[in-house]
Amino acid sequence: MRKIQVHLKDHSYDILVASGLSRKLPELIRPFRRQGKTLVLSDTTVHRLHAPVFAKLKNADTHFFFIKPGETSKTLKTIEQILSFMLKNRFDRSSLLVAVGGGVVGDMGGFAASLFMRGIPYIQVPTNLLSQVDSSVGGKTGVNHALGKNLIGSFYQPKAVFIDPEFLKTLSNKEFQNGFAEVIKHGIIRDKKLFLVLEKNLCRIFKRDPALLSLIVAENCAIKAAVVSCDEKEQGLRAILNFGHTFGHAIETLTRYRTYSHGEAVMLGMKAATLCAASLNLVPLTHASRILALLIQSGMPEKAQLAPAAVYNAMFLDKKVRGNKLLLVLPTAIGSGTQINSPEKAAVLAGIRAITDG
Incomplete structure (x- = not known):
């Protein structure tokens, strides 16, 4: 088992990464x-694919709430509806929320926990690659708005993150690729060694080599935690982790989250950002070529x-816009950015x- 700590002044927490960890969820959650x-929050697809995990969590004091999968559910x-369910079932400030799912479930679970009675604890149990390597760590929670992605939300840290790479076996190729975009992002902007691992082992990664995936998930969590x-x-x-996202979020917003997955939009965004950096002579062309x-090769x-x-206009609705x-x-070399x-x-x-044809 790999333990990674997020060190924060008032609310540090652990990320545990281990194959088979989901089978131990009841005892991990108990403390x-x-x-x-x-409240166990998930979506209907995750529930269908991993019914035994949910069966282990059943007891008299546990309730389940399942949402429709996908970004279209990520709304106020x-x-x-989640908060109303909790109120009707007499949840209170001593309650706990456990988010079992991908990025949408995790973001919404954290946001609901931050709002309910001004804040209750929650735990992240990410089930897809995107959430395991990125969105479950760091406490960004929230929902989308018609004018932009993730514009309504809060910073609210979980009490723990429990990651089982075995969940990744059930992902479609498209969903796996969706999360892999965030892995590439970390390699480009923060970790040259990770980028080299991705270049050399792409076939093994997409064949879901268990040992390699566990290593990659843990390394990405360590990057994000640091x-x-x-x-x-x-x-x-922390804004460095938004590489590709300002372009990507604009694409998602304009296509109403129906044409591209988050990862696909971010891949296009990373291409645009890399070529923008090349135009500004910020990144060596040899590095830009390897990034592209x-x-x-990653789809x-x-x-x-x-x-x-x-x-371009939609990019100005990004949360990082000031004045x-x-x-x-933008990348300055493989493994670093500015x-x-x-x-x-x-x-x-x-x-x-370079990424549009309109």
Whole structure:
């Protein structure tokens, strides 16, 4: 078992990564349960695929709430339904919420926990690659808005994160690829050694080699934990983890979360950001070429059918915009990046035109 700690001033917590960990969930959760009830939040697909996990969690004080899978459920309306369910079933401040699912379930579970009676504890049990390597760690919670992705939410840290790489066996290739975008992101912007592992072992990774996947999941959690420990609420360093996301979120918003998965949009965003960096002479062309090659080999989609001007304008709804000025994370080499405030419009549009065909 690999234990990784997120070091925070008032609420540090552990991330446990081990194959078969989901079979021990009842005993792992027990120390966090107080006198109140427990809500297990998930989606209908995860419940269907992993019914034995949920069966082990059943007891008189545990209730289950299942949402429809996908970004279209990530709304304030669904949050209200969750909170209403908890109120009707007499949950209180001693209650616990356990989010068992992917990024949508984890984000919404954390947000609901932060709101219910001004905050109850919650635990993350991520079940797909995206949530295991990225979204379950760091306490970003929230929902989407018609004008943009993740614009409504809070920073609210879990009490623990329990990760079982065996969950990844049931993912479709598309869903696995969706999460792999975040793995690539960490390699490009933060860890040269990880990038080299991805370059050399892509076939083994997509064949779901168990030992390699466990290593990759743990290493990505360690990268994210280290950054969050330094900058919990994204006042500086943590923004580096948004590489590709300003472009990607614009694509998701304009296509109403129906055309591209989050990972596909972020892959396109990383391509745009890399070419933007190349236009600004920030990254060596040899490094840019390797980044683009890995993205292509990992299944990056073709150009989005969107107008470049529309994507550019949508980027200004990003949470990192300050004073109507873009803040972009751009690579400077494989394994490192920088934040550029108000980059040249021509360079940004050059990146956008490379990923759009509108």
